[in-house]
Amino acid sequence: MSAYRQNFIEANGIRLHVAEQGEGPLVLLCHGFPETSHAWRHQLAALAQAGFHAVAPDLRGYGLSDCPEGIGQYTTLDVVGDLVALVGVLGESEGVIVGNDWGATIAWQAAMLRPDRFRGVVALGVPMMGRAPFAPSRLFPQNDQAWFYTHYFSKPGLAESELKRDVAATLRKIYFSASGDVGVRGASTPNPFGLVPRGKQYLDALGDFPSLPDWLGSSDLEAFVRAFNVSSFRGGLNYYRNLDRNWEMQAAFEGLRIEVPALYLVGERDTGLAMPGMREIIDAMPKIVPKLRKSDVVPTAGHWLPQEAPDVVNAALVEFLREL
Numbered sequence: 001m002s003a004y005r006q007n008f009i010e011a012n013g014i015r016l017h018v019a020e021q022g023e024g025p026l027v028l029l030c031h032g033f034p035e036t037s038h039a040w041r042h043q044l045a046a047l048a049q050a051g052f053h054a055v056a057p058d059l060r061g062y063g064l065s066d067c068p069e070g071i072g073q074y075t076t077l078d079v080v081g082d083l084v085a086l087v088g089v090l091g092e093s094e095g096v097i098v099g100n101d102w103g104a105t106i107a108w109q110a111a112m113l114r115p116d117r118f119r120g121v122v123a124l125g126v127p128m129m130g131r132a133p134f135a136p137s138r139l140f141p142q143n144d145q146a147w148f149y150t151h152y153f154s155k156p157g158l159a160e161s162e163l164k165r166d167v168a169a170t171l172r173k174i175y176f177s178a179s180g181d182v183g184v185r186g187a188s189t190p191n192p193f194g195l196v197p198r199g200k201q202y203l204d205a206l207g208d209f210p211s212l213p214d215w216l217g218s219s220d221l222e223a224f225v226r227a228f229n230v231s232s233f234r235g236g237l238n239y240y241r242n243l244d245r246n247w248e249m250q251a252a253f254e255g256l257r258i259e260v261p262a263l264y265l266v267g268e269r270d271t272g273l274a275m276p277g278m279r280e281i282i283d284a285m286p287k288i289v290p291k292l293r294k295s296d297v298v299p300t301a302g303h304w305l306p307q308e309a310p311d312v313v314n315a316a317l318v319e320f321l322r323e324l
Contacts, residue, residue: 004044008064009057011085012078017064018086020055022048026092027321028083028118029056032101032125033236034163034174035304036063036227038220039100042310043317050318057086059103061235063227071156074238076246080110084117093117096321100124100306102239108258115260120324122263122317124305125270127282128289131250136243146195152202153240162201163233168225169208170233175216176209180269180302193271193303215308258289263320265313267301293320 004021019037021044029040037056047054058065060082061074068074083106087095097118099107104126111121132139140148153159163170176182177190185191190206197205212221264285266273273279286292296316301309 004041004054004056009086009089011089012082014060014066014068014082016060016066016082016086017058018055019044019057020053021045022051022053024051024053025321026087026090026095027052027054027317028086028095028097029054029306030059030083030097030099030103030106031056031062032099032103033239034171034224034228034233035101036224038223038227039304040306041220043098043306043314046310046314047317047321050321052321053090055086055090057082058227058231059106061231061238063231065231067231067235071238071241072245074235075242075249076106076109077249079106079239080113083110084114087117094119096120096122096324098122098124098317099126101126101303102236111260111262112253112256112258118260120261120263120320121258122265122320124265124313125267125272125303127264127266127278127285128258128262129281129285130288131254132247135247141195144198146197149193149196149202150240150243152196153237154243156241159202159237160233162203164228167228168221170203171221171224171228172209172212173203173206175221175304176213177206178271178303179213179215179308180267180300181213182269182302185269185271185274191271191274213308215304215310220307259291261291261293261320261324262289263293263316264289264295265298265305265316266296267298267303267305267308269300269302270305271303273297293323 004019031039040056044054061067097107104123108128111118174192
C-alpha cells in the first residue's frame with residue numbers, strides 16, 4: 001500500500017482533500033468518475049520514488065473535498081480554477097497535470113487554458129478533441145428504447161438515488177464492467193458508459209460481479225466506499241449536468257491548441273475506444289496537440305489504467321516527466 005500523506009488545502013474558495021507523496025517537481029493527478037484520489041495510489045509511490053512531488057486531490061464534489069450545492073458550480077472552468085489555485089497554494093509556479101476519465105478532460109482543458117501553470121499534460125482514456133458542432137444533449141443518442149448514460153446522469157436526483165442505495169455494489173459493478181477483465185469488448189459486453197434501456201435503471205444492465213478483479217483489493221474498494229459514503233454521488237454526477245454549459249463556454253476558446261508537451265494512453269479494452277469514430281479522433285490529435293510525444297494503446301487494459309496497469313502507466317509517466 002502506498003504510504004501517501006493526506007491533507008486538507010484551501011484553494012479557490014473550497015477545501016480540497018489531497019493525497020501527496022514525495023518531494024521535487026510538482027505533478028497533479030486528477031481522477032475520474034466514480035473515483036477519488038485513492039485511484040492514484042500506485043502513481044503516488046512511483047513518482048515519489050522517481051523524485052517528484054505527486055499530489056492527487058479529491059476533485060470538488062468527491063470524497064472528503066467540499067461539495068458545493070449548486071449544479072452550476074461543477075463546470076470544467078470551476079475545476080480548472082481549483083487546480084490552478086492548488087498549484088499556487090502548494091508554493092509552486094507550475095506543474096505537470098495528469099488525468100484519467102473526467103480527470104483527462106480537466107487536464108486537457110487546464111493545459112490549453114493555462115500553459116503558464118501546466119508545463120506538460122498526460123491524458124489517460126479520453127483524447128483531446130475539438131468542440132463538437134452540437135451541444136452534448138443533442139449529440140448523444142436517445143430514443144424511445146434507450147438513452148445514453150449521460151442523459152440518465154443529467155436528471156437531478158435520478159442516478160444518485162440509485163447509486164447510493166448500495167455503494168459497494170455500485171462501485172464493484174462500474175469498476176468491473178469498464179475494466180479489461182470483461183474481455184474483448186463486443187455489443188453484448190456490459191458497459192457503464194453506454195446506453196441505458198428505457199424503463200430500467202442504470203445498474204440493471206451491468207450484471208453482478210461477486211469477486212473483485214485482481215487489481216482492486218478489498219481494502220482499496222473499502223477506501224472508495226468510505227469516500228462515497230461521505231460525499232455520495234451528487235458532486236460527480238453534477239459534472240455531467242454541466243456538459244452543455246461546458247460546450248457553451250468552449251466557444252470562447254475555439255481554435256486554441258494544446259501547446260505544451262503531451263502524452264496519451266488508452267486501454268485496449270477501454271469502453272471509449274470501442275465507440276464509433278474514436279480511433280479517428282485519436283489519430284487526429286496531433287492537429288490540436290502538436291507536441292504530442294506518444295499515443296499508445298495498453299494491451300488488455302480497460303478504462304481504469306492507473307489501477308489496472310500501474311507498471312505501464314508509471315513507466316510512461318516517469319519517462320515523459322524526465323524528458324520535459
